[in-house]
Amino acid sequence: MNRIVKKTQLSENVFRMTINAPQIAEKREAGQFVVIMTEEKGERIPLTIVDSDRDEGTVTIIFQVVGKTTMCLAAMKKGEDLFAVLGPLGMPTEMEDFGTSVVVGGGVGIGVAYPIIKALKEAGNKVIAIIGARTKDILILEDEIREVCDRLIVSTDDGSYGVHGFVTDVLKDLIDSGETINRAFAIGPVPMMKFLCEVTRPYNIKTIVSLNPIMVDATGMCGACRVSVGGKTKFACVDGPEFNGHDVDFNLLMNRLRMYNVEEEEARKGCKCHE
Numbered sequence: 377m378n379r380i381v382k383k384t385q386l387s388e389n390v391f392r393m394t395i396n397a398p399q400i401a402e403k404r405e406a407g408q409f410v411v412i413m414t415e416e417k418g419e420r421i422p423l424t425i426v427d428s429d430r431d432e433g434t435v436t437i438i439f440q441v442v443g444k445t446t447m448c449l450a451a452m453k454k455g456e457d458l459f460a461v462l463g464p465l466g467m468p469t470e471m472e473d474f475g476t477s478v479v480v481g482g483g484v485g486i487g488v489a490y491p492i493i494k495a496l497k498e499a500g501n502k503v504i505a506i507i508g509a510r511t512k513d514i515l516i517l518e519d520e521i522r523e524v525c526d527r528l529i530v531s532t533d534d535g536s537y538g539v540h541g542f543v544t545d546v547l548k549d550l551i552d553s554g555e556t557i558n559r560a561f562a563i564g565p566v567p568m569m570k571f572l573c574e575v576t577r578p579y580n581i582k583t584i585v586s587l588n589p590i591m592v593d594a595t596g597m598c599g600a601c602r603v604s605v606g607g608k609t610k611f612a613c614v615d616g617p618e619f620n621g622h623d624v625d626f627n628l629l630m631n632r633l634r635m636y637n638v639e640e641e642e643a644r645k646g647c648k649c650h651e
Contacts, residue, residue, distance in 0.1 A: 377457035381434055387514040389441040390484055391450050392426070398433030400425070400463045406495035407469030407586065407618055410435065411594045413460040414452065419445040422591045422613070424488040425464060435463075438487030438516070443640050448649035465594050466617050469584070473500035475558035478550065479525075480506045480543050480572055482564025486517050488586055489563045494524045496561075502526050504555070506546050512537035544571050557581050562621060566630050573621035585621035587612045589632060604628050 382394035400410060409424045427436040441450045452458070469492050477496045481489030486507045497503045503524075508531040509515040515530065515537065522528045530538030531546050539546055543564070551557065560583040562572045569585045576583045589612050592598040596614035603610050604625035610616065 377459070378461040379457050380452060380454050381432075383452070383454050386438065386516045389450075390438065390487075390514070390516055391441070392436060392438050392487075393449070394434050394436045395458065395461060396433060397435045397461050397463070400461065401428040401430050401433050401435050404428050404435060404464040405468035406471065406491040408464040408466045409594075409617065410437065410461050410463030411465060411591070412437075412449070412458055412462075414445060414448045415459050418448070418459065420462075420592065420594065421445050421449075422465070422588075422594055424491075424586070424617075426487050426490055435461075438484065440484040444643040444647040444649075447644065447647045451649040462594070465613060467615065469495060469561075469618055471495050471499050476502045476504065476556055477559045477561065478504045478506065478547065478557050479561040480508075480547060480563070480568075481521075482508050482543050482568045483510075483514070484516070485564030485568075485586075486515075486521070489561070490517055490521055490524075492561055492563070493521055497524050497526070501559075504529070504550070504557075506531070506543050506550075508532060508538075508543035508546070510534065542571075543568065544575050547572060548575050551575070551579055551581075559584070561585075566626060566633065569621060570624075570626035573624070573626075577622055583621040584618050585624060586617050587619060587624070587629065588617070589629060590635065603632075 379396045384392045404425045409422050411420045423437045426438050479489050479493045504527045505525040506529045510533045562569045563586045573583050589601040592600040594613040596611050601612040605619045606623035
């Protein structure tokens with residue numbers, strides 16, 4: 377069992393949770409994730425490790441309530457035990473001093489961007505962070521990211537805070553201003569990552585994306601998380617979750633993510649956790 381030691385609500389449907397998991401905390405690196413089960417017969421869901429504390433033996437996750445299991449997770453309280461936490465899983469982010477790195481986080485993907493920004497800075501990079509949300513009310517981790525990067529640009533779709541526009545527009549303006557970018561990272565909704573890769577493609581800026589396909593066992597056995605990268609089948613759980621975005625078939629990824637929409641909606645409606 378893994379005990380919840382801290383839980384905070386970051387916005388209406390986004391939560392940060394710190395969990396006792398000393399073995400995972402000891403080994404995790406930026407870009408890796410855990411698989412969580414709230415109960416013995418529950419669903420296995422992958423969630424990126426946002427931070428860890430080796431001394432305390434804890435890992436921190438950030439999740440958005442979108443389905444039955446995340447509803448149940450959000451209903452749990454400090455001091456309660458999760459049935460299982462497996463990890464660290466996936467390949468760590470390739471980390472070196474690239475020069476100037478731009479990390480773009482959208483929505484809850486900002487939580488995934490944070491450990492990458494932090495690790496890039498520790499590796500010697502000049503790090504420019506671009507974070508965005510639909511509106512100011514759901515923007516997360518602005519203060520935390522500002523502390524670990526060289527420059528932070530915030531945007532909102534509705535113009536309620538920061539730059540009025542999409543993160544893709546902000547990145548395009550940054551490139552057009554003459555900023556040299558040696559490596560880009562994009563984490564967020566699949567359409568955002570797709571369009572951001574189209575922004576960087578003409579400039580030949582290698583762009584790493586963190587993919588979120590449907591996963592079941594997360595150990596490479598079931599094949600549920602397969603994605604097409606450079607015309608080849610890859611498994612996000614063991615080959616990723618990060619890939620060169622210019623090689624990813626985003627249309628196939630989006631189609632696969634919609635495979636169980638009906639079943640997921642039925643499960644969500646039948647969830648009693650929130651009661």
